[in-house]
Amino acid sequence: MDEIWHAGDIGNLRVTDDLRKIAPLRAVYGNIDGTKIRAEFPLHQRFTIEGMKVWITHIGGKPGRYDMKVRQQLYIDRPDIFICGHSHICKVMKDPQIDAVYMNPGAAGINGFHHVRTMLRFRIEEGKVKELEVIELGPRIKMVKVEEE
Numbered sequence: 001m002d003e004i005w006h007a008g009d010i011g012n013l014r015v016t017d018d019l020r021k022i023a024p025l026r027a028v029y030g031n032i033d034g035t036k037i038r039a040e041f042p043l044h045q046r047f048t049i050e051g052m053k054v055w056i057t058h059i060g061g062k063p064g065r066y067d068m069k070v071r072q073q074l075y076i077d078r079p080d081i082f083i084c085g086h087s088h089i090c091k092v093m094k095d096p097q098i099d100a101v102y103m104n105p106g107a108a109g110i111n112g113f114h115h116v117r118t119m120l121r122f123r124i125e126e127g128k129v130k131e132l133e134v135i136e137l138g139p140r141i142k143m144v145k146v147e148e149e
Contacts, residue, residue, distance in 0.1 A: 005045075007085030007105060008058030010037050030058040030085060050124040052080040060084030063095040063102050074098050081129065090118040090134055101129050108137055 002023045008030025010016055016037075019025050029041045045056040055074075060082065061067040066074055074082065075098060082095070083103045090106030106118030117137035123130045 003049075005054075005056055005083060007056055007083050009033065009085055009107070010041070013037060013040065016040070026056065028056050028058050046079070051127040052124055052129075053078070054081045054083065055079035056083045058084060059086045062087070062091065062104070063093060063097065074100075080127070081124075090120075092120065092132060092134075106134075 004019050004023050004025045006027035008028045009032045013036060016025060016027055026045050027041045028043060028045050029038045047054055059067050060070050078098050079100050081101045087104060088107040091104045093102050095102045103120055105120040108117050108119045119135050121135055122132040
């Protein structure tokens with residue numbers, strides 16, 4: 001079954017409402033998200049799917065420089081896939097230190113310092129990540145609202 005996983009900085013609940021119209025959603029809140037989003041989504045999502053342990057959080061750091069708030073738990077209860085956002089830098093790699101696939105999908109929104117909006121698509125089959133692809137959604141162009149006279 002297809003699912004959408006969101007690694008935080010949702011910004012507005014309309015985003016998640018629209019995503020739920022496409023497929024089931026698993027999401028975490030990010031540092032820009034307010035109380036309404038934090039009330040609906042957790043800081044961490046940990047679950048097992050197709051035999052793989054997945055951990056999604058917003059601020060996780062990167063291999064070799066994991067955030068202090070998650071580092072110890074990464075070694076104690078190792079996921080097979082560790083997904084985080086925050087940096088807005090798209091990066092996927094195998095981290096041999098925790099024996100996990102590290103994923104940061106970049107950023108799909110129009111706010112932030114990223115130049116190209118990105119997301120990841122992949123399948124999980126037989127305990128492996130398959131057909132992983134980076135999808136470029138085009139340049140980050142901030143929309144300007146023009147007031148009508």
